[in-house]
Amino acid sequence: MAEQKKQQRAALLEAASLFPLSPGGARFSYGTAGFRAEGATMGPAVCRAGTVAALRSLKLGGAAVGVVITASHNPVRDNGVKIVDADGGMLSQVWEPFADALANAPTPDSLLQIVLKFAKEEEITLDGSHSAQVLLARDTRPTGEYLLDAAMKGVNAVIGAVAVDMGILTTPQLHWMVRCKNRGLKSSEADYFSQVIDSFRCILDLVPKVEGADFMNNRLIVDGANGIGGLKLEEIKQKISRLDIHVRNSGRGEGILNEKCGADFVQKEKVVPLGFGPADSAFRCASFDGDADRLVYFRIASSSDTRIDLVDGDKILSLFVLFIREQLDIINGKDNPGNGVLPTRFGVIQTAYANGASTDFLKNLGLEVAFTPTGVKYLHKKALEYDIGIYFEANGHGTVLFSDHFVSQLESLTSELSSKAVGSSQHQAAMRLLATSQLINQAIGDALSGMLLVEAVLQYKGWSFQNWCDLYTDLPSRQLKVKVQDRTAIITTDAERRVCEPSGLQELIDGEIANYSHGRCFVRPSGTEDVVRVYAEASTEEAADSLAKQVAQHVERILG
Numbered sequence: 365m366a367e368q369k370k371q372q373r374a375a376l377l378e379a380a381s382l383f384p385l386s387p388g389g390a391r392f393s394y395g396t397a398g399f400r401a402e403g404a405t406m407g408p409a410v411c412r413a414g415t416v417a418a419l420r421s422l423k424l425g426g427a428a429v430g431v432v433i434t435a436s437h438n439p440v441r442d443n444g445v446k447i448v449d450a451d452g453g454m455l456s457q458v459w460e461p462f463a464d465a466l467a468n469a470p471t472p473d474s475l476l477q478i479v480l481k482f483a484k485e486e487e488i489t490l491d492g493s494h495s496a497q498v499l500l501a502r503d504t505r506p507t508g509e510y511l512l513d514a515a516m517k518g519v520n521a522v523i524g525a526v527a528v529d530m531g532i533l534t535t536p537q538l539h540w541m542v543r544c545k546n547r548g549l550k551s552s553e554a555d556y557f558s559q560v561i562d563s564f565r566c567i568l569d570l571v572p573k574v575e576g577a578d579f580m581n582n583r584l585i586v587d588g589a590n591g592i593g594g595l596k597l598e599e600i601k602q603k604i605s606r607l608d609i610h611v612r613n614s615g616r617g618e619g620i621l622n623e624k625c626g627a628d629f630v631q632k633e634k635v636v637p638l639g640f641g642p643a644d645s646a647f648r649c650a651s652f653d654g655d656a657d658r659l660v661y662f663r664i665a666s667s668s669d670t671r672i673d674l675v676d677g678d679k680i681l682s683l684f685v686l687f688i689r690e691q692l693d694i695i696n697g698k699d700n701p702g703n704g705v706l707p708t709r710f711g712v713i714q715t716a717y718a719n720g721a722s723t724d725f726l727k728n729l730g731l732e733v734a735f736t737p738t739g740v741k742y743l744h745k746k747a748l749e750y751d752i753g754i755y756f757e758a759n760g761h762g763t764v765l766f767s768d769h770f771v772s773q774l775e776s777l778t779s780e781l782s783s784k785a786v787g788s789s790q791h792q793a794a795m796r797l798l799a800t801s802q803l804i805n806q807a808i809g810d811a812l813s814g815m816l817l818v819e820a821v822l823q824y825k826g827w828s829f830q831n832w833c834d835l836y837t838d839l840p841s842r843q844l845k846v847k848v849q850d851r852t853a854i855i856t857t858d859a860e861r862r863v864c865e866p867s868g869l870q871e872l873i874d875g876e877i878a879n880y881s882h883g884r885c886f887v888r889p890s891g892t893e894d895v896v897r898v899y900a901e902a903s904t905e906e907a908a909d910s911l912a913k914q915v916a917q918h919v920e921r922i923l924g
């Protein structure tokens with residue numbers, strides 16, 4: 365045993381010395397979505413994240429844990445790493461301080477000491493007698509291969525841990541695989557594709573046939589951000605029934621990853637992405653981000669300019685809410701929703717960035733709307749509290765979670781109805797909900813499966829893009845970034861909607877808001893970039909711009 369412990373120590377020291385921290389380099393912080401920085405500098409953080417993932421798997425009795433190498437919507441020179449917990453979600457927040465400490469350990473020896481201390485506290489046996497497995501994936505970035513090797517070395521530094529390279533995948537695919545594997549379900553990439561394609565087809569087969577209904581335009585143009593999502597969609601688009609998918613910025617060399625394209629660009633800049641033009645103004649378009657976990661829709665406003673009509677995460681959420689509510693109403697009978705056949709706790713979760721018009725729309729439907737801080741790790745956790753929990757960030761990252769208990773009730777109901785009332789509207793609604801729970805990724809937001817659910821719901825409702833846009837009108841909004849000395853000096857409360865430190869700043873923000881009709885404004889330190897973000901909303905574009913600018917000036921003045 366003593367010999368194995370010695371070997372374990374040597375393995376950790378060796379991996380750490382292969383990827384030394386550069387002296388004077390910036391501190392890594394696990395942040396909103398893992399570690400991110402310029403790709404070439406990420407070796408140490410990625411290697412150490414591999415070690416964290418292996419230890420996490422050991423702690424969880426050898427359950428599969430994931431590591432994704434991606435910097436999502438950030439520029440192509442950046443890269444990052446994120447750990448996927450055994451349930452398929454983000455790494456438990458309790459482990460983040462350990463991940464931080466490890467990523468910043470200045471020497472191999474300090475790294476070893478941190479691991480040994482943490483393993484002792486967490487009662488993880490480090491003698492090679494237990495197994496651990498880590499599934500790894502990366503996006504299409506040029507630094508991906510080098511960083512994959514770093515992650516492998518980090519995993520292999522824990523004796524007994526096995527690293528499995530799953531290849532180039534979208535972030536949500538890896539989350540899905542980890543979740544399925546640990547539930548004893550089929551978990552290969554082919555299984556992922558069959559599941560989304562089959563459940564999509566199932567919802568389409570249940571679309572009511574209305575005589576004389578307008579034939580919905582079935583062409584969809586997808587901006588793949590020159591990343592992995594476009595490539596995967598190209599692979600499977602032929603198998604997707606009743607949808608004529610055209611992929612642009614597909615990742616096959618048309619342009620640079622995320623540059624003037626992709627969901628983040630489209631949502632923040634509200635202009636046409638590269639590769640799209642006036643000839644597309646008749647069609648609905650969707651945009652993925654670089655690792656395909658965000659989805660927005662848009663339509664080119666007119667054939668004469670670059671403006672777009674944007675359908676962001678809030679409106680995708682609203683569409684899903686209407687669809688799911690309708691199915692629940694059919695199942696329960698309209699007059700007694702909530703306490704009929706299938707009592708359902710249905711919750712909607714947003715962040716401060718949700719457009720105020722969307723929140724009003726949802727509240728007017730009588731729904732419970734909860735708010736959490738920015739970042740899927742918070743939204744997802746909250747959504748798990750409901751039978752059906754649906755969350756979206758305005759930027760298009762979100763999903764619909766069905767609790768295990770609810771899915772099993774739904775399965776019993778469906779089989780009961782298939783013998784008693786096959787083909788009844790109740791039976792069909794129950795089958796639609798079951799197929800929805802299969803289609804939409806239960807581990808994390810997923811642009812590909814989210815897009816298929818949007819398309820299925822539009823066909824179900826017989827809606828055009830315009831019908832969808834008309835659900836409500838977004839309040840004009842503006843986002844700004846402010847560079848300050850130390851963004852962590854800002855401390856927020858109330859799901860980031862109010863500042864408590866530095867003192868006096870919130871009063872200044874309130875003073876500015878008071879000058880605008882429908883004014884709303886908040887500031888928070890970014891968890892992925894070294895900036896303070898300012899968000900403002902008001903009744904006109906000019907007013908939103910001006911409110912954001914005024915508040916940005918206060919932030920600059922106070923935090924310099």
Ligand SMILES: CC(=O)N[C@H]1[C@@H](OP(=O)(O)O)O[C@H](CO)[C@@H](O)[C@@H]1O
Nearest residue numbers: 396397739740757759890891892893
């Ligand atoms: C305003 C905004 O879009 N913030 C994004 C961004 O986080 P920041 O902490 O704001 O940098 O990246 C996160 C990870 O992708 C995403 O969850 C979040 O919504």
Ligand SMILES: [Mg+2]
Nearest residue numbers: 436653655657
């Ligand atoms: Mg992303």
